[in-house]
Amino acid sequence: MSIKKLIVYICSPYAGDIKANVENARRYCRFAADSGYIPMAPHLLFPQFLDDTNPKERELGLEFGKAIIEKCSEVWVFGKHISSGMEAEINLAKQNNYRLRYFTDKCQEV
Numbered sequence: 001m002s003i004k005k006l007i008v009y010i011c012s013p014y015a016g017d018i019k020a021n022v023e024n025a026r027r028y029c030r031f032a033a034d035s036g037y038i039p040m041a042p043h044l045l046f047p048q049f050l051d052d053t054n055p056k057e058r059e060l061g062l063e064f065g066k067a068i069i070e071k072c073s074e075v076w077v078f079g080k081h082i083s084s085g086m087e088a089e090i091n092l093a094k095q096n097n098y099r100l101r102y103f104t105d106k107c108q109e110v
Contacts (some may be wrong), residue, residue: 003109007072012078013086024105043061046064056091
């Protein structure tokens, strides 16, 4: 596996069906890694110690994500459903002219 040493931000749903969404995010990260990129999925990390159902902690997690997105070379958006958290990440990427790439839930670029 060749690594391009580019960090990509994985943008996919977390809220709702958390178990399925976490499994999907893991699969998307694996896809990025297999493609030679270093995936960063804050929604897999921050819920380990922040409570997403607590509005203050959710907001803190979103702020952490904003700080991380600035360190990534690209933002990869997965799936058809765009959650409110994803929308904020996409808007931040657009405002800062970050490269956005869109993929289906089957990891096919659109």
